[in-house]
Amino acid sequence: MDKTILITGASSGLGRACAERLAGAGHRVYAASRRAAPVAACTAVAMDVDDEASVTAAVARIRASEPRIDVLINCAGFGIAGAIEDTATDEAKAQFETNFFGATRVVRSVLPQMRAQGGGLILNVSSLVNQLPVPFQGYYCASKAALHAYTEALRYEVAPLGIRVAAIEPGNFATGFTGARRRASGWTEASVYAERCAASIAWMEEDERKGLPPARFAERVHEIVMHPHPKLRHLAIAPVERVALLLRALLPSRAYEWIFSRVSKAA
Numbered sequence: 001m002d003k004t005i006l007i008t009g010a011s012s013g014l015g016r017a018c019a020e021r022l023a024g025a026g027h028r029v030y031a032a033s034r035r036a037a038p039v040a041a042c043t044a045v046a047m048d049v050d051d052e053a054s055v056t057a058a059v060a061r062i063r064a065s066e067p068r069i070d071v072l073i074n075c076a077g078f079g080i081a082g083a084i085e086d087t088a089t090d091e092a093k094a095q096f097e098t099n100f101f102g103a104t105r106v107v108r109s110v111l112p113q114m115r116a117q118g119g120g121l122i123l124n125v126s127s128l129v130n131q132l133p134v135p136f137q138g139y140y141c142a143s144k145a146a147l148h149a150y151t152e153a154l155r156y157e158v159a160p161l162g163i164r165v166a167a168i169e170p171g172n173f174a175t176g177f178t179g180a181r182r183r184a185s186g187w188t189e190a191s192v193y194a195e196r197c198a199a200s201i202a203w204m205e206e207d208e209r210k211g212l213p214p215a216r217f218a219e220r221v222h223e224i225v226m227h228p229h230p231k232l233r234h235l236a237i238a239p240v241e242r243v244a245l246l247l248r249a250l251l252p253s254r255a256y257e258w259i260f261s262r263v264s265k266a267a
């Protein structure tokens with residue numbers, strides 16, 4: 001059965017790949033982003049998830065032409081790099097504004113429709129860093145961990161209304177994410193963290209550039225969308241990232257930290 005699906009962050013990367021995959025499967029896809037970039041076989045929607053009025057107006061436009069919103073995929077997001085001490089509170093707030101509050105705004109906008117129709121699916125794009133935080137991207141990791149806790153709490157609240165809620169945690173994928181990464185204003189040559197931060201971010205960005213193709217992520221999302229009872233947490237990760245998860249679970253924490261601080265160039 002075809003569904004009406006709203007995807008945020010659909011102008012690029014993972015969101016775009018999901019929009020193309022789901023539209024290709026015959027669903028009616030609304031592809032939202034600030035740019036409202038056209039995506040094949042989708043309806044482009046202008047939406048800035050940082051802006052309450054923009055989210056409300058975009059969802060109202062969809063509701064005006066669709067009797068249902070079956071699926072919301074919250075994919076809009078970006079990363080900020082820099083030591084925690086070098087990141088100003090306003091920069092940290094901007095990270096949460098998009099990655100966390102952006103998702104919560106869209107959820108609150110679609111829930112009345114999903115309640116009225118007696119069901120729906122909300123899929124939040126979290127990150128593997130929710131489980132394996134990385135240095136020099138502390139606020140990004142924190143925003144995704146917050147999104148994950150929120151997803152689990154929401155799942156309990158709306159399950160009796162027939163609404164399913166899940167999170168997907170991608171590892172490294174080759175997308176526009178790397179190029180769009182912001183840099184904390186305190187990350188200057190004068191920072192005591194400058195050298196380790198640069199090495200760690202270079203390590204991460206190299207892994208991202210060599211990451212999995214977004215189509216792999218979209219395939220996983222398609223499975224979740226079509227599943228009648230998706231579980232809470234879904235991983236979309238490479239084998240090497242699975243090994244890291246296993247090491248975290250099996251090793252004493254000091255041993256894991258010793259290894260990971262060296263792998264991530266923080267030591």
Ligand SMILES: NC(=O)c1ccc[n+]([C@@H]2O[C@H](COP(=O)([O-])OP(=O)(O)OC[C@H]3O[C@@H](n4cnc5c(N)ncnc54)[C@H](OP(=O)(O)O)[C@@H]3O)[C@@H](O)[C@H]2O)c1
Nearest residue numbers: 009011012013014033034035048049076077173175176177
């Ligand atoms: N790539 C990875 O390795 C990776 C790993 C783990 C998690 N993730 C997560 O996956 C999601 C998608 O990232 P990506 O890799 O596909 O990056 P991307 O290629 O940079 O795409 C990010 C998307 O978010 C949109 N966006 C950013 N700020 C927005 C705002 N304020 N309002 C509305 N849309 C906004 C962008 O569109 P506009 O600029 O047109 O608004 C774009 O469509 C993010 O939440 C990211 O944290 C990515």
